[in-house]
Amino acid sequence: MSGGRGNRAGVSAGAALLGFVVAAVLVLRHGGNGLPVDADVRAWALAHRPDVGVAAARAVTATGTGPVPYLLAFLAGWLAARDRRRRLWAAGAAVAVLACGQAVRYGVLAAVARPRPPVDGWATHADGWSFPSGHTATSAMAAGLIAAALLLHSRRAAGPVVAVAGCWAVAVGLSRAYLGVHWFTDVIAGWLFATVWLSVCAWAALRFLPATRHGTAPRGGPRGGDAGDGRGDGGDGGNRRGSRDSRSSGGSSGSGGSGSGGAGRRGEQRVSGPGRGEADGRGTDGPGADGRGADGPGAGRRGRGGAGGRGSSGRGDASRSA
Known part of the structure; x- marks a missing residue:
């Protein structure tokens, strides 16, 4: 079972990494400027910005950074552990996954060094390089951790919550392009980066952490039949x-x-x-x-x-x- 899940995580990481590399190469070939799809999305966003839309986008985009993603990561680790004694350790591990992902993302930002869209189209504050989108990647990683934690317990019960978490991550990413502080390909790269990072972490956990492979063997004495009911040894x-x-x-x-x-x-x-x-x-x-x-x-x-x-x-x- 763990081998199959590990293989799926590896395939997911490979496919997302391929997409991310292709996007980075296209961005570098265009000198960091927007691609045709970026220009189209930016033009649509500038033409459809009522006050209520901007206010809603600002409220959504604010949840993609700061303490909210880290609180969600902590909650994901807490929910993933079945043993109370291990919940604090699991919560810390989930926060570490998010923090390490952020560190890797900062390295990619500096390596690609893509400028942001023109400032005259911004509807909120932003700074730093543009590729990949930080809010997008952070919210997607937090949503992925929540989804993984809930799916460990019950797929049916986790369905609605996983759907809400996914919609939240998508909304945060789209809000960055709508507010004009990121190119649309930055948002796509943020989702791909989060997929790569979470898939790599899942593969590593399934490969090197025995507790994630199968449930631990039940403790206790021999079975009743073996203990002396006349049918065992x-x-x-x-x-x-x-x-x-x-x-x-x-x-x-x-x-x-x-x-x-x-x-x-x-x-x-x-x-x-x-x-x-x-x-x-x-x-x-x-x-x-x-x-x-x-x-x-x-x-x-x-x-x-x-x-x-x-x-x-x-x-x-x-x-x-x-």
Whole structure:
């Protein structure tokens, strides 16, 4: 199971990385300026900016940075852990995933060094390089962590929440282009970057963290059948011991009937062990269990009673030994 999930994470990371590299190459070939699709999206945004739309976009874009994504990452780690003692560790790990992703993104920003769109079209404050979009990548990583944490527990119950988280990440990214502070390809690159980073982290977790592969083995003693209900190994061991004791008792009773009764009682004491179901002689061939020695069937009856009286085929071997 973990191998299949690890393979899917690797394929997702590879596909997203390929798309991200293609976008970066196109941006660098155009000298950092906007591509044709960027110019079209910017022109549409400038022509459709009512006051209510700008206010809503500003409110949405503010949630893509600052404490909100980190609080969501902390919550994702807290929800992912099933054990209370591990929740704090998991929450810290999720926050570290987001913080390390931000550090890598800053490196990509400096490497590509793409300028932002012209300032005359900005409807909010912004600074720094443009590719990839920081708000977009941050919100997408936080939404991905929330989705992964919820899907670990229940896919059906997580569906609505995962859908809301995905819509939030998409809205944050589109708000950056709508407010004019990012090219549309910056937003696309932010989503691709988040996909690459989360997929790599998921692959690493499935590969190197045993707790994410399968559920841990249940702790406790052996199963009830093995512990001595007569159907497991304990019952079979008692059965074999009972058979050996019955043979020894049958051999000693061949010289006299009185000895056979005592042997039967000794067989009973030794046989009645942990595996009561079969160890008391049920369905076993107990040589000497009848205890029919040279002195007649009376001793045999005592031997049968001593050995437990439940085996139907344990008779007559003591007479052969005599």
